[in-house]
Amino acid sequence: LRVVVCVSGGGTNLQALIDGVRNGKIRNTEITGVISNNPCAYAMKRAENAGIPSFCISPKDYEKRVDFNQALLDKLDELQPDLIVLAGFLVILPKELIQQYRNRIINIHPSLIPSFCGTGYYGLKVHEAALARGVKVTGATVHYVDEGTDTGEIILQKAVEVLPEDTPEILQRRVMEQAEWVILPGAVDAIAMKQGN
Ligand code: GRF
Numbered sequence: 001l002r003v004v005v006c007v008s009g010g011g012t013n014l015q016a017l018i019d020g021v022r023n024g025k026i027r028n029t030e031i032t033g034v035i036s037n038n039p040c041a042y043a044m045k046r047a048e049n050a051g052i053p054s055f056c057i058s059p060k061d062y063e064k065r066v067d068f069n070q071a072l073l074d075k076l077d078e079l080q081p082d083l084i085v086l087a088g089f090l091v092i093l094p095k096e097l098i099q100q101y102r103n104r105i106i107n108i109h110p111s112l113i114p115s116f117c118g119t120g121y122y123g124l125k126v127h128e129a130a131l132a133r134g135v136k137v138t139g140a141t142v143h144y145v146d147e148g149t150d151t152g153e154i155i156l157q158k159a160v161e162v163l164p165e166d167t168p169e170i171l172q173r174r175v176m177e178q179a180e181w182v183i184l185p186g187a188v189d190a191i192a193m194k195q196g197n
Helices: 012-022 042-049 065-079 095-100 124-133 168-195
Strands: 002-007 030-036 054-056 083-087 105-109 137-144 154-161
Touching (some): 002 012, 002 065, 012 030, 012 083, 042 054, 065 095, 083 168, 105 168
Parallel strands (some): 030 054
Antiparallel strands (some): 105 137, 137 154
C-alpha cells in the first residue's frame, strides 16, 4: 500500500506509522511521501530522519487558494498514493481532492466521534471540552474523510479513561499514547491487508 501522510505539527502519529512499517505491525505498506503546510513542523524532521521524501505546501505560499489547491493535487498526482493519511493536518482539503480520492483518505481524531468533533475541535480544545463535560471515557477515532468535518465512515476507535486529576495536556498525551498511536497504524494495516498487495 502506497501511503502519503499529511501533517502540520509534531508528527507523533506519523512516527507511529513509520515505526509500524519498520517493525512489521503495518504490513505491505510504504510511506512514499510526507506533505506539510508548516515548514517548521517537527514532522518534517521525522520524515527526513526516516528517509521519506517530504514536501512543504502551504496556502501562505500562494496568492489564491485555488493555486494552493492545485499544487496539493499536483503533488499527490506525482506521488500516486493508494491512501492519504491526515495526521493532524490543519488544512481544509479541496473538494476536488476528496472526490478524486474518495474512500482513500483517512483522518485521526482525538475523541470518540460523534462526541467532541466538528469544526473548532482541534488540538487541546477536544480535551478541554471532554474535561468540561466531565466524561469518564474518551479516546480516538480513525475515519474516512468526506466533504464534512469528522463525518466519514468510522474505521477504528479506542477508548481511554479520564482520570480525576487530568489536565488537557495529560489527557491529550494519554489519548495519543494509548489510542491514536495504536489505531492509526492498525487502520493502515487493515486497509493494506484488504488491498491485498
Ligand atoms: C493529534 O492530537 C491528533 O489527534 C490530531 O492532531 C494531533 C497531531 O499530533 N489530529 P502529531 O502531529 O501527530 O503529533
